[in-house]
Amino acid sequence: MRMKFFAALALTVAMGSALMVFATPPPAGSGSITGKVTYTGTPMKMKPIDMSKEPSCAKQHATPITTENVATGPGNTLQWVVVYISAGDEGTTTASQGVRYDQKGCQYLPHVLTMLAGQQLQIYNDDQTSHNIHPLAKVNQEWNKSQPPGSPPIDTKWDKPEFIAVKCNIHPWMHGYFAVLKTSHVSITGEDGTFDIKGLSPGKYTVTAWQEQYGTKTQDVTVGAGAATANFVFTATPY
Amino acid sequence: MGRLFAVVVTVITLLSVSFFVMHTWWMPVDISTTGPAIDHQLEETMTGSGLLFLGGQLLLGLFVWQSSDKNPARKIKIFPGGANPLVAAAIILVGIEILTLTFVGSKAWAAVNLVPAAADSLHIDVQAEQFAFYFRYAGPDGQFGGLHPDKIDDGSGNYFGLDPANDVAARDDVVVGSLVIPVNRPILLTLHSKDVGHSFYVPELRIQQDFVPGIEIPVHFTATQTGKFEIVCTQLCGLGHYNMKAYLQVMSEADYEQWLKGQEGQ
Numbered sequence: 001m002r003m004k005f006f007a008a009l010a011l012t013v014a015m016g017s018a019l020m021v022f023a024t025p026p027p028a029g030s031g032s033i034t035g036k037v038t039y040t041g042t043p044m045k046m047k048p049i050d051m052s053k054e055p056s057c058a059k060q061h062a063t064p065i066t067t068e069n070v071a072t073g074p075g076n077t078l079q080w081v082v083v084y085i086s087a088g089d090e091g092t093t094t095a096s097q098g099v100r101y102d103q104k105g106c107q108y109l110p111h112v113l114t115m116l117a118g119q120q121l122q123i124y125n126d127d128q129t130s131h132n133i134h135p136l137a138k139v140n141q142e143w144n145k146s147q148p149p150g151s152p153p154i155d156t157k158w159d160k161p162e163f164i165a166v167k168c169n170i171h172p173w174m175h176g177y178f179a180v181l182k183t184s185h186v187s188i189t190g191e192d193g194t195f196d197i198k199g200l201s202p203g204k205y206t207v208t209a210w211q212e213q214y215g216t217k218t219q220d221v222t223v224g225a226g227a228a229t230a231n232f233v234f235t236a237t238p239y
Numbered sequence: 240m241g242r243l244f245a246v247v248v249t250v251i252t253l254l255s256v257s258f259f260v261m262h263t264w265w266m267p268v269d270i271s272t273t274g275p276a277i278d279h280q281l282e283e284t285m286t287g288s289g290l291l292f293l294g295g296q297l298l299l300g301l302f303v304w305q306s307s308d309k310n311p312a313r314k315i316k317i318f319p320g321g322a323n324p325l326v327a328a329a330i331i332l333v334g335i336e337i338l339t340l341t342f343v344g345s346k347a348w349a350a351v352n353l354v355p356a357a358a359d360s361l362h363i364d365v366q367a368e369q370f371a372f373y374f375r376y377a378g379p380d381g382q383f384g385g386l387h388p389d390k391i392d393d394g395s396g397n398y399f400g401l402d403p404a405n406d407v408a409a410r411d412d413v414v415v416g417s418l419v420i421p422v423n424r425p426i427l428l429t430l431h432s433k434d435v436g437h438s439f440y441v442p443e444l445r446i447q448q449d450f451v452p453g454i455e456i457p458v459h460f461t462a463t464q465t466g467k468f469e470i471v472c473t474q475l476c477g478l479g480h481y482n483m484k485a486y487l488q489v490m491s492e493a494d495y496e497q498w499l500k501g502q503e504g505q
């Protein structure tokens with residue numbers, strides 16, 4: 001009896017708030033999707049990188065950096081996961097500003113860089129050594145370019161959406177990703193695994209989370225006036 | 240003019256020979272058990288070819304001097320005896336020299352290349368790729384995992400193409416970017432290349448051996464001194480060849496064991 005009463009009450013409240021949403025539509029773009037990306041299982045161990053053959057880079061790292069293909073944080077969180085709107089409002093498709101990618105300490109910074117298809121991309125060599133950046137594009141045109149120390153930045157862009165692995169033809173350990181998307185509604189998880197896609201109008205969206213080792217996971221999310229929540233859980237294996 | 244040339248030839252000859260006699264630019268310290276035999280052989284080769292060089296050049300200077308003599312009675316116009324005996328003498332002399340060096344030197348060469356590695360050698364696997372060397376130790380189980388070139392993925396640090404998901408022996412393999420070895424212990428390296436031809440050259444070990452893609456090449460040696468030495472690639476292998484190197488660290492047995500333990504933890 002009491003159960004039924006509470007259920008009825010909950011239903012009334014829910015309908016009421018739904019009506020209120022329809023009655024006063026929130027300003028476009030005030031909604032967001034936030035959440036956390038975590039893993040279950042045991043992820044592979046990240047390996048320390050020996051840069052001793054490149055002293056000018058090695059001395060920039062007090063402790064050796066590690067591989068980053070499965071970057072984890074406390075509480076089983078996953079870093080460098082690209083979370084983006086794959087269906088629904090895609091936001092702007094042209095960008096006024098370019099994005100910057102750095103080769104510093106024989107490492108790609110940031111490890112994963114998101115950009116729009118067609119957005120200007122500038123690649124800098126901040127090191128005292130030559131790099132030869134080689135994005136392994138499959139959908140876009142693949143290329144590699146040599147950049148001696150002190151060279152001007154490489155000015156380029158990608159025409160089509162694609163996740164492009166990046167390697168250096170001189171330093172085999174250097175590895176990163178370009179996440180070329182057709183949406184500006186994107187967020188990359190930090191060390192705490194959280195993301196925040198802002199500027200969404202109310203509506204239904206498909207959200208995709210991409211992790212370089214584990215691939216993609218998608219879910220449908222309905223956004224109202226405030227922050228909707230979507231969490232992603234990847235299954236990690238030790239090898 | 241001819242006499243001046245004769246003097247210049249003689250001076251150049253004596254000067255260049257003196258650099259070798261005084262070891263002005265000589266080899267670095269030798270830290271290998273097979274090194275002394277190689278150095279000895281090198282000395283013999285240098286002495287033999289050096290004496291021939293010295294004799295040949297001084298003779299050249301003498302003849303140039305004589306042929307430009309103003310006095311027609313003393314001036315040489317053709318080589319005494321004609322060209323044929325000269326060519327025959329040169330072929331025989333150089334032939335004997337080369338054969339002798341090959342015969343005498345084969346012992347030093349064989350000690351490095353034909354004598355198999357000691358059974359208790361520490362086995363380390365070496366992968367060369369544009370433009371770095373990687374070294375693999377078997378880990379606590381003493382077993383190397385199998386190599387699967389299709390599994391090579393530099394981005395995740397899988398430089399050798401191990402398959403730890405299906406291959407238990409591969410799971411504890413230690414892969415590092417420097418060659419760390421204990422002193423006075425026989426070492427056996429297996430060289431293989433991921434891409435093109437490279438070379439493993441450690442002047443202090445007196446070892447230089449090419450990597451050939453598709454072939455596993457054994458190299459063995461015993462280091463007799465601790466220290467840090469450079470391993471360089473001496474086979475032009477592409478754009479970053481100048482930058483292709485690694486370090487050899489020879490440690491005491493205790494330091495080596497400690498280092499290995501630390502690596503196994505990672």
Ligand SMILES: [Cu+2]
Pocket residue numbers: 368369370436437438472473474475476480483
């Ligand atoms: Cu090389």
